[in-house]
Amino acid sequence: MTDRGLSINALTAPLVDALVADADQLRLGVHALDNGACIVDAGIAAPGGLEAGRRIAEICLGGLGRVALRGGGPVAGWPLSVEVTTSDPVMACLGSQYAGWSLSHGEGKGAFHALGSGPGRALACKEPLFAELGYRDQSDRGCLVLEVDKEPPAPLIEKIARDCGIAPSGLTLILTPTSSLAGTVQIVARVLEVALHKAHELGFHLGDIRDGLGAAPLPPPAPDFVKAMGRTNDAILFGGQVQLFAAGEDAAVERLARELPSSASRDYGRPFAEVFKAYGYDFFQVDPMLFSPARIQVTALDSGRTFTAGRIAPELLEASFGVAL
Known part of the structure; x- marks a missing residue:
């Protein structure tokens, strides 16, 4: 079990x-x-779909959240949003x-690289973030979601299981290509997560964030990887809206609201695919402060005051999605 008395892998199983x-x-x-590990294909050889993406997004949340597909949402004129x-x-x-x-295996042209998300991360605790959270999970089951268009090599899967401290037969890997319907949903469902991650980067005390919700428009997928990645990012950067509820002094809460929106970044103002191209397709050159929702509301629980910053940018969504709003 855990210091918190909760196992997100047990909740997610x-x-x-x-x-x-x-x-x-x-x-x-x-x-x-052959080693018993379970592979779920949500868009490589199998088509997957929106409902699969919604359920995968809930798995990513470790059994602690709900994801819904709603008509309408924060962007006027757009028919569907992820909440x-x-x-x-x-x-x-x-x-x-x-x-x-x-996660990586091999070198050169045939190398495999991916970023793992989902509750299995808390079994391996390979990131310094878990020391800050004061959390380590223990379970005989683990699940990771990988935004990839091919299956990981067998040696890497064995290593993931070892790092998680589980038998390979207890491991499930869910594969969601960026260009797939399921992948599009599960990426846009990170609208709240990017706000939490940026709050952490800004040095806000995470223990003061008590509750939250977010929504963003569901963009049309694209077969081209860069365009698909651009649209899913832009859905959050220019159409995402988040409400947080936080304890603490008004000054700290107001500063958080002011600095959280994507518009506070030096790279704000163009569709993400254009920014990515301008940096020579080097993701690490992009300002990390760009990755956050378009509009933020933070309510200070101690005073009842609400602070708002940022804006929905339909003109940038139109340029990204290729659809008039």
Whole structure:
């Protein structure tokens, strides 16, 4: 178990089992490897879909949040949005959903690289973030979500299981390509997570964030990887809206609200695909402060005051999505 008396992998296991059981109606591919590890294909050879993406996003939240597809949303004129709610935003978003575990195998052209997200991260605790959270999970089951378009090599899967302290037969890997419908949903469902991650980067005391919710428009997927990545990022950067509820002094809460929106970044103002191209497709050259929702509201629980910053930018969404709003 854990210092918090909760296992996010144990909470998530029934969601993973239900996803696998419903694979046919969700248009997922499921197979077991020789070592017993379970691979769920949500958009590589299998088509997947929106509902699969919604359920995968809830798995990413470690069983501590809910994801819904709603008509309308924060962007006027856009028909569908992804809505995320959780009563434990720090653990759900940073302890589970954040894609913070760097995974790689091999070198050169055939190398495999991915960022792992989901509750399995809290078993391996390869990131300094878990020391800050004061959390380490223990479970005989673990699940990771990988935003990839090919299956990880067998030696890497064995290593992931070892790092998690579980048998390979207890490991489930869910694969969601960026250009797929399921991948699009699960990426946009990070609208609240990117706000929590930026709050952490800004030095706000995470223990003061008590509750939160977020929503962002669901963009059209694109077969081109860069365009697909751009649209899913832009849905959050220019159309995402987040409400946080935080304890603490008004000055700290107001500063958080002011500095959180994507518009506070030096790279704000162009669709992400254009920014990415301008940096020679080097992701690490992009200002990390760009990755946050468009509009923020933070309510200071101690005073009842609410601070708002940022704005929805439909003109930038139109340029990214290729659709008039």
